[in-house]
Amino acid sequence: MKNLILSAGVFTLLLSSCFFFGCKKDNSTAPNSPGLISVNAKDYLSANNYDKLIIQIQYVNGLQPSAGAVEDLKTFLSQRLNKPGGVEVTYSNINSPGKSVYTINDIRAIESINRGVKHEGRTITAYILFLDGEYSQNTSNLKTLGIAYGSSSMVIFEKTIRDLSGGLGQPSVSSVETTVCEHEFGHVLGLVNNGTGMTTGHQDEPHGKHCNNTNCLMYYTAETSDMLSNLLGNNVPVLDANCINDLKANGGK
Numbered sequence: 001m002k003n004l005i006l007s008a009g010v011f012t013l014l015l016s017s018c019f020f021f022g023c024k025k026d027n028s029t030a031p032n033s034p035g036l037i038s039v040n041a042k043d044y045l046s047a048n049n050y051d052k053l054i055i056q057i058q059y060v061n062g063l064q065p066s067a068g069a070v071e072d073l074k075t076f077l078s079q080r081l082n083k084p085g086g087v088e089v090t091y092s093n094i095n096s097p098g099k100s101v102y103t104i105n106d107i108r109a110i111e112s113i114n115r116g117v118k119h120e121g122r123t124i125t126a127y128i129l130f131l132d133g134e135y136s137q138n139t140s141n142l143k144t145l146g147i148a149y150g151s152s153s154m155v156i157f158e159k160t161i162r163d164l165s166g167g168l169g170q171p172s173v174s175s176v177e178t179t180v181c182e183h184e185f186g187h188v189l190g191l192v193n194n195g196t197g198m199t200t201g202h203q204d205e206p207h208g209k210h211c212n213n214t215n216c217l218m219y220y221t222a223e224t225s226d227m228l229s230n231l232l233g234n235n236v237p238v239l240d241a242n243c244i245n246d247l248k249a250n251g252g253k
């Protein structure tokens, strides 16, 4: 029994670290997806140029994210974005690209062939790909769960998430999906100091475009017992006041 508890604890600690250690964000100079109009964080946050958002959820067959996670993401975005025309989601599926390991170039190539939504008129779009393999930069004890790799493009390593969640002593699959999706979309919204300026200094600079508040959704890692219990309770971290203030100052709410 002791071994069981210990192993569950170690596994959860590893997973919680992976959320944020494993998150990578190309900086704002990352090229846009092929054929897409260049958009920036403010285009998502304010209604000046775009008043509606359509998110394309594209998944490899069998790896559709849970409905609850997608609803949570929609709610999260509706609370922060000025999109009077609403936030909508479309689903589409693709056959497996056939790899067990994917590079960013592989992921960009999949998007360029399969992305169906393009910014048009006053509708801005985002693309989230749910993949069946792991990230090429993973190590034996550091697994990437999601990457915001373009100004409107994110990948979620759904197979990795399912491998590491949903079991005894682990957070639920949907709570991990929600956390990773919202964290990556946070980068697309310009957090932290990633296209949306800071109203108060709160960037954890040694860890890139992340927040220095250990309880914030945009914190780079989660190593405390508080976070473990949050995850075990399936409580998805939320944005702290500094991150919300930044979004408000750049056209969000």
Ligand SMILES: [Zn+2]
Binding pocket: 020, 023, 024, 025, 183, 187, 209, 210, 220
């Ligand atoms: Zn991140």
Ligand SMILES: [Zn+2]
Binding pocket: 211, 212, 213, 216, 217, 218, 219, 239, 240, 241, 242, 243
């Ligand atoms: Zn924050």
